[in-house]
Amino acid sequence: MNDRHHLVLKDVQLALDGASLLTLDAEVGPGEILSVMGPSGSGKSTLLAFVAGFLAPAFTASGRVLLDGRDITGLPAERRGIGLLFQDPLLFPHLSVAGNLRFGLPRAARDRAARVEAALDAVGLAGFGERDPTTLSGGQQSRVALMRLLLSAPRAVLLDEPFSKLDTALRQEMRQLVFGRLREAGLPSLLVTHDHADAEAAGGRILTLA
């Protein structure tokens, strides 16, 4: 988890029906968080979909995504090693809290039970493992989603307005937790948001799309 990773977006160009949406050339180092800001319709979410490997067929893209020097542009989503955090926690409702964390752990991981317990403990949710995720508060669910992401040992992380649905008090707390954890894990991250406070709290470079 303390490996140092590198995400490079090289000459990325996205277009919808021939009309150019955005062009981007960026490098994100280990533990660095690059914030991309822009109004809705500026192609922020399309950028994330492209990097994560979910680009809808209606869009065309050129350019390359390099992760630790390896070109992952043509890889299917599940083999890219890129984790996602959405504005909803999206904890699987048919699994328990611990089940969601186990879902994130790679199959080959050892001491699965211990690692799940430790992950819960790390975000102040020790003993919540067998709970139904829907009985948790919004903030608790977000914390579980973060730990599920980290347990899956990604090499880079994409954040799609992850705090926009939290109330103000909780938002500040979650920003610190998420950004702190990502930095600690040495993960290059791409944050898409339209909230300036998010981008400032991230503490990295800020790219504004037209």
Next chain:
Amino acid sequence: MMLRFAPALIVTLLVGPILAGLTMAALPAFGYLPALGGHAFSLAPWRELFAQPGLARSVAVSLASGLVTTAISLTVVLLFLAAASGSRLDHWIRRLVSPLLSLPHAAAAFGLAFLIAPSGLLARLASPGLTGWERPPDLLIVQDPWGLSLMAGLILKEIPFLLLMSLAALPQLAPAWRLAMARSLGYRPTIAWLKVVAPSLYPLIRLPVYAVIAYATSVVDMALILGPTLPPTLAVSILTWFQDPDLSRRFMASAGALLQLGVTAAALAIWWGLERLVARLGRSWIEGGQRHRGEWPLRALGKGLILTTTLTACAGIATLALHSVSGFWRFPEALPQAFTLLHWQRALPSLAGPVASTLVIAGVATLLALALTLAALENEQRTGCHPAQGRLASAFTLLYLPLIVPQIAFLFGLVVVVETLGTRPQHALVIFGHLLFVLPYVFLSLSEAYRRFDPRWSQVALSLGNTPNGAFWRVRLPMLLAPLLTAMAVGLAVSIGQYLPTQLLGAGRVPTVTTEAVSLAAGGDRRLIGVWALVQASLPLLGFLVAVGLPRLLWSHRRGMRGSP
């Protein structure tokens, strides 16, 4: 990937047999069927057909039942939705609509017959006090020459179907918002619904409406129980000719099949014309600014009609149950003098075989349909190509083909094809025949939930390192368990209720509860019919009970899984 071939496979499976069946009905209709000595084309089958006594009457009853029942059913459904949305009645009817839809046509027909016959429950309740009848009156109520009781039976079954289709389509119209807008402009609620929601709803349920017309013009099992006999409806006549020991009558039967196709097409064309007319008249009504007039009577009708038809269907089932356990039951008595389990005990040994057959056929056909449907829908998700929904021109429309081409018109052409091929694996053939009708319903039932499923769930699963197959098995399937089980229950119900495919493709040698129950109609032993019809009605209901109960049991500790996802 195998998935990519699923859509093509589905289309081939649905269109291929229908085209083959229609072709093999068309050739003998013009005298060509070498196996029976027809080597030259001729118009003899048609001359023979038109020389049949009562043909015009048969055609008229078939055409009328298609148009009249659809018009009435659609009116009842629209008025109910307009008058009752949000009321307690609405809540109650919504709960009953799936079980009523699962009620097989034959069981509904028997229930209605037992209710309205001269010696039926209604006459008993009214006698001798109101009617003065001491013995059953000599009236031809069931199997009346104009097919009125047949139409009543069809309406009982069409209403839940159209209602369910409407309820599925309504959310995308945001009816609450439209109603609020119209009411704020001063329109009374029922008038408002009819003016601002109904016109947008109709295009969404047009294909199901056409399917209802096609079904009602060509129904066989219900017509055997409730329909006129001298002459019977066109579809029943065709079946009789086809099953005649004199094989040469098959030429005429084939001509009849084509005529049936024409009658159904004519009914659809007339309906299409009526649609234009209603649209024109409706527009001036909608834009006329009338806000109040008719509110009260429309509301009363909307609630009253649905209540009447629902209670009739339920009373029919109750009557079946009553007959199945009745001992001696003298005429105007409302209840049997004695109750007995004798009829059940006598029927049990002969029930086992057909029940097993029914369940095997329904189970295999439903599982096949489910696998094909899931493959096609999953392929759609992975390639990101979504077909245009609701558009008449999309490939999606082909799903309705087996529901719009009359069964009788292509099924026995299909029998001829199979006979020509020589092999007769009966159970497999019947399952294949059922698949033609199960597949569209399973697909229509599941596709809505599958397409609405938030794609981010799968994206999260993939980004956590699962393969697309892993995401399908570990996330999508378990989260869609409830709609999946509902689709299965629908598939089972459709298969269990099939009469004609079982009878024709099984050559009468694959008895199911439905074929056995229908064959009892001629005998008229009401107690035995009560037993068989009740068994027939309860099998699909079991499927729906499982579909409702299993998710609640499995997800009793998962609150997020209790509503539909």
